[in-house]
Amino acid sequence: MGHSEPASGLCSLAKVLIAMESGLIPTNLHYENPNLDIPALSDGRLKVVAKNEAWNGGIMAINSFGFGGANAHIVLRSNPKPKSHWPMACTLPRVVGVSGRTQDAVNHFLDKIQAHKNDEEFLSLIDKIHSRNITGHSYRGYAVLSGGGNVVKEVSAVTSSEKRPLWYVFSGMGSQWAGMAKQLMNMELFRTSIKVCSDALRPYDVVKLEDLIVNGDEACFGNVLNSFVSIAAIQVALVDILKALGLEPDGIVGHSVGEIGCAYADGTLTAEQAILTAYFRGRAILESNLKKGAMAAVGLSWEETKRRCPADIFPACHNSEDSVTISGPASSIDKFVGQLSSEGIFAKAVQSSGTAFHSKYIADAGPKLRKALDQVIPNAKPRSSRWISSSIPESQWGSPLAQSSSAAYHVNNLLSPVLFHEAIKHVPNNAIVVEIAPHALLQAILRRALGADATNIGLVKKGQADMVQFLLSNIGKIYNAGAQPNLGQLYHTVSFPVGKGTPMIASMIEWDHSTDWAIANFSGRGSKSGENVIDVDLSKEEYQYLAGHAIDGRILFPATGYLTLAWKTFAKLHNENLDKMPVVLK
Numbered sequence: 001m002g003h004s005e006p007a008s009g010l011c012s013l014a015k016v017l018i019a020m021e022s023g024l025i026p027t028n029l030h031y032e033n034p035n036l037d038i039p040a041l042s043d044g045r046l047k048v049v050a051k052n053e054a055w056n057g058g059i060m061a062i063n064s065f066g067f068g069g070a071n072a073h074i075v076l077r078s079n080p081k082p083k084s085h086w087p088m089a090c091t092l093p094r095v096v097g098v099s100g101r102t103q104d105a106v107n108h109f110l111d112k113i114q115a116h117k118n119d120e121e122f123l124s125l126i127d128k129i130h131s132r133n134i135t136g137h138s139y140r141g142y143a144v145l146s147g148g149g150n151v152v153k154e155v156s157a158v159t160s161s162e163k164r165p166l167w168y169v170f171s172g173m174g175s176q177w178a179g180m181a182k183q184l185m186n187m188e189l190f191r192t193s194i195k196v197c198s199d200a201l202r203p204y205d206v207v208k209l210e211d212l213i214v215n216g217d218e219a220c221f222g223n224v225l226n227s228f229v230s231i232a233a234i235q236v237a238l239v240d241i242l243k244a245l246g247l248e249p250d251g252i253v254g255h256s257v258g259e260i261g262c263a264y265a266d267g268t269l270t271a272e273q274a275i276l277t278a279y280f281r282g283r284a285i286l287e288s289n290l291k292k293g294a295m296a297a298v299g300l301s302w303e304e305t306k307r308r309c310p311a312d313i314f315p316a317c318h319n320s321e322d323s324v325t326i327s328g329p330a331s332s333i334d335k336f337v338g339q340l341s342s343e344g345i346f347a348k349a350v351q352s353s354g355t356a357f358h359s360k361y362i363a364d365a366g367p368k369l370r371k372a373l374d375q376v377i378p379n380a381k382p383r384s385s386r387w388i389s390s391s392i393p394e395s396q397w398g399s400p401l402a403q404s405s406s407a408a409y410h411v412n413n414l415l416s417p418v419l420f421h422e423a424i425k426h427v428p429n430n431a432i433v434v435e436i437a438p439h440a441l442l443q444a445i446l447r448r449a450l451g452a453d454a455t456n457i458g459l460v461k462k463g464q465a466d467m468v469q470f471l472l473s474n475i476g477k478i479y480n481a482g483a484q485p486n487l488g489q490l491y492h493t494v495s496f497p498v499g500k501g502t503p504m505i506a507s508m509i510e511w512d513h514s515t516d517w518a519i520a521n522f523s524g525r526g527s528k529s530g531e532n533v534i535d536v537d538l539s540k541e542e543y544q545y546l547a548g549h550a551i552d553g554r555i556l557f558p559a560t561g562y563l564t565l566a567w568k569t570f571a572k573l574h575n576e577n578l579d580k581m582p583v584v585l586k
Contacts, residue, residue: 009064127488142476171437172256225282268405293356299346373407380406
């Protein structure tokens with residue numbers, strides 16, 4: 001490449017890095033015969049690389065000798081780690097997230113990444129770079145890469161430079177479904193969490209948890225105990241995945257039995273305590289021989305529902321401004337649903353396993369549940385301020401009952417109305433809201449309640465052809481929304497440095513040259529700075545005379561030229577023209 005003056009050391013460094021990565025020392029182009037004035041080249045002490053030569057790495061030195069006497073020397077040791085060509089340790093689809101200053105830059109980066117989707121070391125570098133927010137990047141994107149070539153990709157603008165609050169919402173009954181965890185069990189983190197829950201249930205007379213959530217049919221979930229433990233187990237596993245990604249919620253809200261998930265996310269219940277709380281909740285209901293009840297969703301406000309309900313029917317769940325779940329005897333619910341429907345008011349029975357939850361009709365289950373939970377939760381932990389209670393009215397949040405995640409709190413949750421609409425009013429307008437459940441049941445309610453500035457993401461939704469890909473895509477959406485999940489934590493850990501031959505990332509950064517900026521050419525006169533940058537371009541007429549200053553066939557900038565530059569800079573500092581500013585150089 002010739003002599004590059006002050007950049008020669010960096011050029012040599014680039015050449016050495018190429019040799020280290022490729023295992024070949026590049027040839028010196030256009031070399032024919034040695035300089036006879038250098039005896040070491042003739043007698044073999046020095047050798048010019050005249051063709052690409054194999055090099056197994058080790059130590060290499062670089063000299064940089066300056067015209068003015070500035071000499072430098074550096075010794076470099078090559079990376080000894082060979083490139084791993086083993087199959088990827090993880091067969092899961094790979095979710096990667098990147099950011100950039102433009103939408104095109106993010107799309108370009110993601111397209112380049114797809115070409116290396118089987119290189120774990122390369123993907124780990126991408127994960128490491130983007131595990132923290134990069135200032136000034138206004139766009140984010142993610143891609144889910146699978147072995148079959150199917151790629152899910154989404155790029156979006158970052159709506160705020162400030163950190164957005166992250167909120168978790170835990171759904172309750174109705175989110176369970178047959179085969180809900182069949183595909184998710186392929187994820188090691190998920191499977192490990194389920195095993196913890198399953199081991200906690202083993203001493204009790206309950207169907208094996210893994211079999212229930214993988215192979216259980218719809219009839220299985222007619223049993224309320226099966227529904228409770230399934231919902232709780234999957235919520236625990238999904239929280240563990242989010243926790244492994246380094247995500248912690250700023251706020252937590254639960255709907256009905258979903259408050260068990262709140263307790264786990266808040267750290268007030270262990271995974272074992274959470275699954276046993278769900279188990280004994282179901283067992284208390286089954287053992288109480290309750291009168292057959294039913295529940296229904298109606299399109300009325302909370303106040304209107306209280307006013308219109310017959311004496312034996314109660315508003316049980318305040319879901320939104322115009323959505324309430326009512327609870328009561330089965331025959332009365334059927335009759336009231338028919339009446340409302342005849343008036344053109346939405347009314348529909350919901351699956352409740354023949355139980356009138358959150359009403360006086362399940363009061364007999366309270367003492368049984370309390371007795372069991374006193375054993376499961378012997379030392380209740382205080383609830384943090386981020387957990388917004390939906391089972392205790394806000395006017396009573398200062399009461400002893402509301403202070404801790406105690407047995408009494410969870411019994412009250414079973415027996416009391418669900419004030420979900422009141423609770424989600426505390427969610428900030430710009431929050432990232434993640435619904436955690438076997439099925440994202442509350443998305444429509446959340447969209448209406450939280451408005452356009454919030455981002456609603458349901459982690460799992462029934463009916464997906466590839467549930468793992470769907471979950472990973474939603475984790476990507478969390479990244480796009482502004483949160484900072486460490487995506488590499490889902491996969492095999494790669495030790496750094498990466499092996500030789502791992503693709504370089506610099507070439508994948510796309511620059512935006514779509515706009516031409518007009519730049520004024522000022523002389524700099526009047527400046528008080530001692531810095532003066534001179535662009536010497538031989539294609540310009542004013543500098544063409546310098547081509548005549550050649551030594552051994554090489555054009556060199558003359559030493560007197562440097563003196564002239566110092567003179568020009570001195571004149572600039574004094575706001576004078578060069579020809580009117582005589583100087584004496586010593």
